[in-house]
Amino acid sequence: MVEKQLNIPILFPKDPEAAQKSADLLVDALRKHEGITAMEVNLVQGELSLRYDPAIISSEVVDGVARDLGLQLSRRVRRQIIDVDSSLYRTVTDSLEESLSKTPGVFHVTINPVSHTVCIRYRDKEGLAAVVKRLESEGYPQKEGKEAKAPFWVRNQGLIWAALTLIFLLAGVAVQKFNLAPSLPWLSVAFFVVAYITGGHEGFVEALKDLRHGHLNIDFLMIAAAVGAALIGEWAEGAMLLFLFTLAEALEDYAMDRTHSAVEALTKLRPNEATVRREGREVRVPVEDVLVGDVVIVRPGEEIPLDGKVFHGETLVNQASITGESAPVHKGPGDDVFAGTMNIDGAIDVRVTKAAKDSTLAKIIDMVSEAQSQRAPTQRLIDRFAHPYAVGVLASVGLALLVGYVLLGMPFQDIFYKAMTLLVVASPCALVISTPASVLSGIAAGARNGVLFKGGVHLENMAKIDIVAFDKTGTLTHGRPVVTDILSLNGLNENELLRLAAAAEIRSEHPIAQAIVEEAKKRGLDAPEPDSFRAIPGKGVRAQVDGRELMVGSHRLVREHGNGHRDKPIPDDVLSLQHDGKTTIFVLEQGQILGVIAVADLIREQAAETIAELRKLGIKRIAMLTGDYEPVARNIARQLGVDEVYAELLPGDKVDVVRKLQIDGAVGMVGDGINDAPALALADVGVAMGAAGADVAMETADIVLMADDLSKLPFTFRLARRARAIIYQNLAFAILVIIGLIITTFTVELSLPVAVIGHEGSTIIVVLNGLRLLRS
Known part of the structure; x- marks a missing residue:
């Protein structure tokens, strides 16, 4: 095992206790x-x-966990993803990553040879420039003109080289077979030499690059086999090998290019200009020049250019590009809209809330690009295995030559031909491409359906989950509670009790507090600003209103601050409300209960169906985590069919519950990604739901469900498990083909061209099998 040392600068909270926690x-x-x-x-x-x-874990995982916990890498650490010219970039070694990561001013470099991307985390621009320059010197130039997609023939130069190789191969075979130039006996060899150059020059360059770093790659094995064939006079078979290898590589690149269609499609959704109302006039300006606070005019049939809130007008908006929702969504004043979505039937004015570079669409493009730039754990393991495997293949070829020629007395040309055939069939092309083909397709398929995987590691881990924990509020419920009952216990009328409670809660951002304030507004009650206010985390608030010392909050508040109420049984009227699944909020004045306000958060329509689907998918246990009172939580759990209920939890308690659940299996935590970030980080996979427009949620989770729709969760499980199944299929198929071809090489007369067809055919098959995920 080759270990790496990593030192990561992190900004911890200033408070010592908070920092230690x-x-x-x-x-x-x-x-x-x-x-x-x-x-x-x-x-x-x-x-x-x-x-x-x-080979098992990447630095991106460490970075992600730190961010999920609300910590930040040093602000000096920035990230840049660059595309590298795929015509030169086919293989990569850990040693190159490690070498680039040691560049002064650079934190870490990750290279993905399949997506042709380099992710650079750097502290200063000089470090970034040094890495880019070093990559160019290594023969990996940065792609120019990222926004404009190159023509087909530019993106698929391998097909042109393969066609040229075939032409010169056929010319050489024709001259040789039909004796077309008897006075020029060297002509056929000349054609074959040109075929070697057109079919092998890229592989030769790639092999040299890896040899400079002390590594052998598949290109080296193919070039060695072709040269070996030439040495024994089998020029045609060597040229055929290079033609088939080049053709297979070109088809592989063409197929893998389709996995990037999700990002390219999203990029095309970004309008370049917006119609802005300035000084009473409508002007067209580039979206980069639109300022936060500007009013953008969007007419029917136009794409919304930037994130914002509807200021005037109503319409239907197709949000499929962001959330994956198929049905248009009604938008009116005060509703959020997102860049890249389609305005269908009404003219609207939108007040911009985010700059173009900070839009939800921009974040999605950035996240999918970063996810495709990372290597999944299985891919890292196979990439690391490729070098010693190549050395082993060369050693086996040498041993076969020695045994066949020296010990068995076989003719040198015969045993050498078999050795070159062995060199071809034992190459691990299909094995190396089996995982990234499936992972990149899975990430792309998820993005098209409003599910963002922040890397192949999370796609793989999601398939292992057998315990799911839901945060109740905003996940299983709508997260928009409403007041249902007001119960006065000391003679105050309902409206006065509600007015006092609303005044105490008016500065709180908690959904229940907002529900109380909203109910007071509906009734036309004048709730004054409190003279003083203090939130009590997980319990409620303390405030002074009209000179009265008030506390509004949960039953915990009563236990700790209710004079004479700690040991008293809860009144039957209050118990009845709780057993109906309503959350009871107590209003206290100087420790005496003035009354109770009942609040209900409606269960999502898809919640019960989603939980039933998860059971069909084989999820062993489903738990619900909430800070709500236990009878209320159990009532909701009963309606949904949840196995386990963990109620009356403070925010920090959810971490302990996740840790407890992990004793029995891999845990997926599903929440809003905001107030449950530590629990999401500790879970094996953290899933944030309804994250469109919520920056914190998009940063927090391992997997982001853009739509506020629980039905996306079973889809995510099915996609991850299908990806895992296809990875296993590809690995098994690739290994069996290699074993079968090796056995055939020594048991029957397997020709070199047939060996190449079998070898490269298996590579194309595993790539196409991986691409099936794009239809998910």
């Missing part, structure tokens, strides 16, 4: 990942030091 959470969250052998947090220097096996 964050550090403990970070260590616990990282401990769930295999591949980390040692870690240490230095709070004084603000640094996480760890040793890890890069």
Whole structure:
């Protein structure tokens, strides 16, 4: 095992206790990942030091866990994803990644040879420039003109080289077979030499690059086999090998190019200009020049250019590009709209809330691009295995030559031909491409359906989940509670009790507090601003209203601050409300209960159906986590068919519940990604739902469901499991083909061209099998 040392600068909270708790959470969250052998947090220097096996875990996972916990990498660390010219970029080695990561001013570099991307995390622009320059010197130039898609013949130069190779191969065979130039006996060889150049020059360059780093790759094995064939006079068969290899590589690149269609399609959705109302006039300006606060005019049939809120007008909007929802959504004043969505039938004025570079669409494009730039754990493991495997193949070929010629006395030309055939059939082309073909297709299919996987590691991990924990509020329920009952217990009339409660809650951002304030507004009650206000996390608020000392909150508040109420039984009227599934909020004045306000958060229409579907998918246990009173939580759980209920939880308690659940299996935590971020980070997979427009949620989770729609969750499980099944199919098929061809090489007269067809055919088959996910 080759270990790497990683030192990550992290901004911990200033408060020592909060910093220590964050550090403990970070260590616990990282401990769930295999591949980390040692870690240490230095709070004084603000640094996480760890040793890890890069074949099992990547630095992106560490970065993601830190961000999920609400921590930040040092603000000096920035990220840039660049596309590398795919015509030169086919293989990659860990040693190149490691070497580039040591560049001054660079934090870490990750290279994905299949998506042709390099993800650079850097501290200063000089470091970024140094990496780009070094990549160019290594023969990996950055693609120019990223926005404009190159013509087909430019993007698929491999097909042109394959066609030229075939032409010169056929010319050489024709001259040789039909003796077309008896006075020029060297002509057929000349045609074959040109075929070698057109079919093998890219592979030769790639092989040299890896040899400079002390690695052997598949290109080297193919070039070696072709040269070997030439040495024994089998020029035609060597040229045929290079033609088929070049053709297979070109078809592979063409097929893999389709996995990037999700990002390209999203990029095309971005309008270049917007109609802005300025100084009473309508002007067309580039979207980059539109300012937050500007009013944009969007007419029927136009794409909405930037994120914002509808200021005037009503319409239907097709949000499929962002949320994956098939049905148009009604939008009116105050509703959020997103860049890249289609305005269908009404003219609307939109007040811009985000700059173009910060729009939800821009974030989606960025996330999908980053996800495709990372290598999944299985891919990393296979990539690391490729070099020693290639060395083993060469050693086997040498051993076969030695045994056949020296010990068995076979003619040198015969055993050499068999050795070159072995060199071809044992090459792990299909094995190397089997995982990335499926992972990239899975990520692209998810993005098209409003599900963002933040990397192949999360796609793979989602398939392993057998326990699902839901945060109740805003996930299983709508998260928009309404007041249903007001119960006065000391003679105050309902409206006065509600007015006092609303005044105390008016500064709170909690959904229940907002429901109370909204109900007071509906009744036309004048709720004054409190003279003082303090939130009590997980319990309620304390406020002074009209000179009265009030507390409004849950039963915990009564237990801790209710004079004479700690040990009293809860009144039957209140119990009745709780058993009906309503949340009861107590209003206290100087420790005495003035009354109770009941609030209900309606269960989502798809919640019960989603939980039933998860059971059909084989999820063993389903749990619900909530800060609500236990009778209320159990009532909701009963309606939904949830197995386990963890109620009356403070925000930090959810972490302990997830840790407890992980004892029995892999846990997927589903929440809103905002108030349950630590639990999402600790879970094996954190899923944030309804994240369109919510920046915090998009940053927090491992998987983001853009639509506020629970039905996307079973789809996510099915997609992840289908991806895993296809990865296993590809690996099994690739290994069986290699074994079968090796056995055939020594048991029957397998010609070199037939060996190449079998070898390259299996590669194309696993790529096409992986692309089936794009139809999900």
